[in-house]
Amino acid sequence: MNALTLPDIAAQASRQALPLDWVGMCGIALPVLLDGQRLAAIADAGVSLDDGTARGIHMSRLYLALEMLEQQPLTPALLRNVLQRFLDTHEDLSKDAYLRIHTNLLLKRPALVSPLEGWKSYPVSIEARLENQMFHVELKIDVTYSSTCPCSAALARQLIQQQFLQDFAHTPLQHEAVLTWLGSANGIVATPHSQRSSAQLNVQLQGDDLAIVDLINAAEAALGTAVQTAVKRADEQAFALANGQNLMFCEDAARRLNLALKRSDAVKAFHLKVIHAESLHAHDAVAESRWTRDCA
Ligand SMILES: Nc1nc2c(ncn2[C@@H]2O[C@H](COP(=O)(O)OP(=O)(O)OP(=O)(O)O)[C@@H](O)[C@H]2O)c(=O)[nH]1
Known part of the structure; x- marks a missing residue:
């Protein structure tokens, strides 16, 4: 049998000489190593096609370069090496290289009071690019928390005061009677609305640390009301207290996160967006904040 040369269309000249x-x-399945875990990820890998006369790039070379990600923990240095491999295997064709990895980081979280714990999943996207020989890496992390409306809390308190005036109008105040009243439905005649909320952190990194877990922890500490995993009644009560002590408009949440992210040495710049999926309205309350570290 004759050995046939395989046709190589990518090596042909393009009919329309045009760079891309x-x-x-997009959508390549692969495992990555993050925070000591092997996680299922989806990658988008690409290069610029600067030689407009070339018909195509060599997809298989990008695909094979991704093998590096299976063996070593994900770091900015590793991402840079992968991007460099993209360019080395596309000499004369490409100047810029891009890699986006999306995964769900699993973190074990303790309950607030009881000796229990459970897993939380954090959607994380890591975007790395080597453009004009400059390396950039950005993180997108979603953190879910609870927010109780401070205005609604004040309005509810006022109704509780009115109920108190009504119920004790003609009664001399007695400690025992007030205590019983506080524990009754009349003692909390109105409740403030609260909502499951999410913070989308879009962070440009500096240094050689992806700092994902540190950033998640910093964000959750700043908010004070991260959603829980295993919950017994004691934990639910502690969560109710945490919400009461951290009443938040979306503006408050955005400001807290702004201050927390600025404190991280790993952060060069950020754009954050908080979304309070209101239970008062059928629409969301949203706030955004941007910041770039002054390198002067
Ligand atoms: N450039 C390009 N390749 C595609 C596309 N869709 C599928 N492919 C296929 O991707 C496969 C891998 O391409 P290459 O990396 O150039 O494969 P190869 O020529 O065997 O590998 P090298 O010898 O390293 O160049 C080829 O079989 C292409 O036909 C497309 O839209 N563009």
């Missing part, structure tokens, strides 16, 4: 900004593959 991004060419590659």
Whole structure:
């Protein structure tokens, strides 16, 4: 049997000589090593096609370069090496290289009071690019928390005061009677609305640390009301207290996160967005904040 040469269409000249900004593959399944875990991830890998006369890039070379991610923990240095491999295997074709990895980081979280714990899943996207020989890496992390409306809390308190005036109008105040009243339904005649909320942190990193767990921890500490995993009544009561002590408009949440992210040495710049999926309205309350470290 004759050995046939396989046709190589990518090596042909393009009929329309035109460079392209991004060419590659989206939705590649692969495992990555993050925070000591092997996680299922989806990658988008691409390069610029600067040689407008070339018909195509070499998809398989990008795909094979991703193998590096299976063996070593994910770091900015590793991402840079992968991007460099993209460019080395596309000499004369490409100047810029791009890699986006999306995964769900699992963190074990303790209960607030009881000796229990459970897993939380954090959607994380890591975007790395090597453009004009400059390396950039960005993180997108979603953190879910609870927010109780401070205005609604004040309005509810006022109704509780009115109920108190009504119920004790003609009664001399007695400690025991007030205590019983406080424990009754009349003692909390109105409740403030609260909502499951999410913070989308879009962070430009500096240094050689992805700092994902540190950033999540810093964000949750700043908010004070991260959603819980295993919950007994004692934990639920502690959560109610945490919410009462951290009443938040979306503006408050955005400001807290702004201050927390600025304190991290790993952060060069950020754009954050908080979304309070209101239970008062059918629409969301949203706040955004941006910041860039002054390097002067
Ligand atoms: N460039 C390009 N390749 C595609 C596309 N869709 C599928 N492919 C296939 O991707 C496969 C891998 O391409 P290459 O990396 O160039 O494969 P190869 O020529 O065997 O590998 P090298 O010898 O390293 O160049 C080829 O079989 C292409 O046909 C596309 O839209 N663009």
